[in-house]
Amino acid sequence: MPRVSMKVNGKPMAAEAEGRTLLSAYLREGLGLTGTHVGCDTSQCGACVVLVDGAAVKACTAFAADLDGAEVTTIEGMANADGSLGRIQQAFQxxxxxxCGFCTPGMVMSTAALLAENPKPTEDEVRHYLEGNICRCTGYQNIVRAVMAASGQDTTALAAE
Amino acid sequence: MHNFEFVKPSTVADAVQALAAEEAQPLSGGQTLIPSMKARLNAPEVLVSLMGIAEMQGIRHEGDMLEVGAATTHARVATEAAAAFPGLAGLAAQIGDPAVRNRGTLGGSLANNDPSACYPAAALGTGAVIVTNAREIAADDFFLGMFTTALDEDEIITSVRFPIPQKSAYGKFLQPASRFALTGVFVAKYADGVRVAVTGASENGVFRWSEAEAALASDFSAEALSGLSCPADDMIADLHGSAAYRAHLVAVMTRRAVVAAS
Incomplete structure (x- = not known):
C-alpha cells in the first residue's frame, strides 16, 4: 500500500493509504486523530470539515492520496500550545x-476558515458560511453567538430567537 | 467503496494516457463522484486525478473573454472572476457550501451535467466554448440531456472560454437540503442579443428559453417578460416541486436574474 505524507497540525506525518482511503479515514485510522468526526459520510453534514492548505474541506469527500503533501489542520490543532482551549473553542464553551458536541469539530474548523477570510463577519455572513455544517441540537443560535464572540464582536445585539 | 488504483498525472497528455486503461475514470474535485462511489453507483478500476495538472488551473482574462481552467475550484472562480465577470463569480459563489466550493471544479460540473447543477446554466447562457484535450465544443452542442454530454470516452475538459456579457446574473431558487438549484436561470446580455439558460427544471437538463431571449433582446427588463410562461411538459416533478411549480419558477427566476443584472 502506498504511503501518503501530510503536514498535519504543523507536524510531518505519514501513513499507508489505499486509493479509496478517504481523508477522514486517513486522519482517524491512519494517524489516530479521532477528533475529526464522520457524521453522515455523504458530504452533507460537515462534521468532518478540516482545513486543507487553509481551505475548509469535507474530509469524507476527498481521497488521502489526492492530498499527498498537503498541509492539514484538524480540531486537534486548534488548542493553544499549553493545551488550553483555543480562542474559537473557548467561545463555543x-x-x-x-x-452533544458531535458536529463541533466541523463547526470549529469552518469557523476558523471563515475568520481567516473575514475576521469580523456579520451575523448573516456567519449563518451563510456555516450552511454546510449541520447541528441537530442547538438550533444554531448559540453557535452563531459563539462565532461572533470568537471574532471579538458584541453578541448582545443578536436576535434572541 | 470498491478499491481502485489511484494515479495523479501532472500533464493533460499523461492523464489522457492513464484514462486509456480499462475501466479508468477521471476524478476532479470529487464532490459528486466520491459520494456516488460510496453508493456503488460508480466503481472505476483506475481513478485519474486531474487536480495535479497545472495547465488546467486558474483564470485568464483576455479582452471580452474569460478562460477558466477546468480544474479551477468554485471558490477560486467566486473570488478571481468577480471583477471581470461578476455574473459568473456570483453563480460560483452560490454552488453548494464553502467546503464543496473549495474542492468542486468547473470541468467536473460540466462533464457530469447534473440536471440541477449551476454551472451548465452559465456555460449555455453565455454560449461558452468547452475546450477539451481533443477539440473545442460550443455549449449549444455540448449538453445532450440529463448526465449526458458530447464528450467522448477518455476526453477531458481542459478549460472553458466564456464570452463576457455586458450584463449578467444568475437567479437560483435553492433546494436547501442538497443546495442544488431547484430551478436556476442564467441571463446574459450581449451587444447582439440575450441568452437565457435554465437548469434544475427540465428532464432533459439545461436548456435555453428562447421566448424569453426574444422578449429580452428588444427590451432588457423584467416587464418585457410579463405574460411569458415556460411550458411544463418536460419539467422535473418530484417531492420538492411539481412540473407546474418548476415552470412557474423558471419565469420568476428569469425576472429576478434580469433585475439583478440591470
Missing part, C-alpha cells in the same frame, strides 16, 4: 455553542 463560553456561549454554550454545543450540546
Amino acid at each position: 463560553d456561549y454554550h455553542g454545543l450540546q
Whole structure:
C-alpha cells in the first residue's frame, strides 16, 4: 500500500493509504486523530470539515492520496500550545455553542476558515458560511453567538430567537 | 467503496494516457463522484486525478473573454472572476457550501451535467466554448440531456472560454437540503442579443428559453417578460416541486436574474 505524507497540525506525518482511503479515514485510522468526526459520510453534514492548505474541506469527500503533501489542520490543532482551549473553542464553551458536541469539530474548523477570510463577519455572513455544517441540537443560535464572540464582536445585539 | 488504483498525472497528455486503461475514470474535485462511489453507483478500476495538472488551473482574462481552467475550484472562480465577470463569480459563489466550493471544479460540473447543477446554466447562457484535450465544443452542442454530454470516452475538459456579457446574473431558487438549484436561470446580455439558460427544471437538463431571449433582446427588463410562461411538459416533478411549480419558477427566476443584472 502506498504511503501518503501530510503536514498535519504543523507536524510531518505519514501513513499507508489505499486509493479509496478517504481523508477522514486517513486522519482517524491512519494517524489516530479521532477528533475529526464522520457524521453522515455523504458530504452533507460537515462534521468532518478540516482545513486543507487553509481551505475548509469535507474530509469524507476527498481521497488521502489526492492530498499527498498537503498541509492539514484538524480540531486537534486548534488548542493553544499549553493545551488550553483555543480562542474559537473557548467561545463555543463560553456561549454554550454545543450540546452533544458531535458536529463541533466541523463547526470549529469552518469557523476558523471563515475568520481567516473575514475576521469580523456579520451575523448573516456567519449563518451563510456555516450552511454546510449541520447541528441537530442547538438550533444554531448559540453557535452563531459563539462565532461572533470568537471574532471579538458584541453578541448582545443578536436576535434572541 | 470498491478499491481502485489511484494515479495523479501532472500533464493533460499523461492523464489522457492513464484514462486509456480499462475501466479508468477521471476524478476532479470529487464532490459528486466520491459520494456516488460510496453508493456503488460508480466503481472505476483506475481513478485519474486531474487536480495535479497545472495547465488546467486558474483564470485568464483576455479582452471580452474569460478562460477558466477546468480544474479551477468554485471558490477560486467566486473570488478571481468577480471583477471581470461578476455574473459568473456570483453563480460560483452560490454552488453548494464553502467546503464543496473549495474542492468542486468547473470541468467536473460540466462533464457530469447534473440536471440541477449551476454551472451548465452559465456555460449555455453565455454560449461558452468547452475546450477539451481533443477539440473545442460550443455549449449549444455540448449538453445532450440529463448526465449526458458530447464528450467522448477518455476526453477531458481542459478549460472553458466564456464570452463576457455586458450584463449578467444568475437567479437560483435553492433546494436547501442538497443546495442544488431547484430551478436556476442564467441571463446574459450581449451587444447582439440575450441568452437565457435554465437548469434544475427540465428532464432533459439545461436548456435555453428562447421566448424569453426574444422578449429580452428588444427590451432588457423584467416587464418585457410579463405574460411569458415556460411550458411544463418536460419539467422535473418530484417531492420538492411539481412540473407546474418548476415552470412557474423558471419565469420568476428569469425576472429576478434580469433585475439583478440591470
